[in-house]
C-alpha cells in the first residue's frame with residue numbers, strides 16, 4: 001500500500017485526538033449521571049477549551065480551506081457532501097460554545113442545570129463522531145482516488161504553511177492540553 005499523503009495523515013491523527021477527547025467528555029458525563037463522581041468541572045473546562053480551539057483553528061481550517069476546495073474541483077459529485085460537512089463544522093463550533101455556557105450554568109446554578117448540559121454534550125459527541133466517520137469512511141477514500149500526486153504535494157506545502165511557525169506554538173499548547181485531558185483516567 002502506498003504511503004498515505006501527509007494531509008491525510010494529519011487529518012486522521014487529528015481525528016484520533018478529537019475522538020479521544022470526545023470520549024473523555026462522554027466518560028465524565030456518564031460518571032456524573034451515575035452519581036459515582038462529583039462532576040469534574042475543571043476537566044470539563046479543559047475538554048471544552050480544547051474542542052473549541054483545536055478543531056476550529058486547525059482542523060476545520062485545513063479541511064474547509066485547503067482539502068475540500070481541491071476535492072470539489074476534482075470530484076464535483078462530492079459537492080453536496082462537502083457542503084453538509086462544512087455546515088456541520090459551523091454547527092459543532094457553535095454547540096461547543098453553547099456547551100461552555102451550559103457548563104457554567106450547571107456549575108453555578110447546580111443540579112437543575114445538569115441535564116441540559118448532559119443532553120447537549122451527548123448530541124455534540126454523537127454528531128462529531130458521525131461527522132468524522134463520514135470524512136474517513138467516504139470523503140478521504142474518494143480524495144485518494146481522485147487527487148493526483150501533484151495535488152497531494154500542493155496540499156502538503158499548504159498544510160505545512162498553515163501549521164507555520166506561529167501556529168506551531170498554538171499546536172504545542174493544544175498538544176499539552178490534550179495530554180492533560182487524556183492523562184487522567186475516568187473514575188470507573
Ligand SMILES: [Fe+2]
Nearest residue numbers: 063085089135
Ligand atoms: Fe470535518
Ligand SMILES: [Fe+2]
Nearest residue numbers: 059063132135
Ligand atoms: Fe475532520
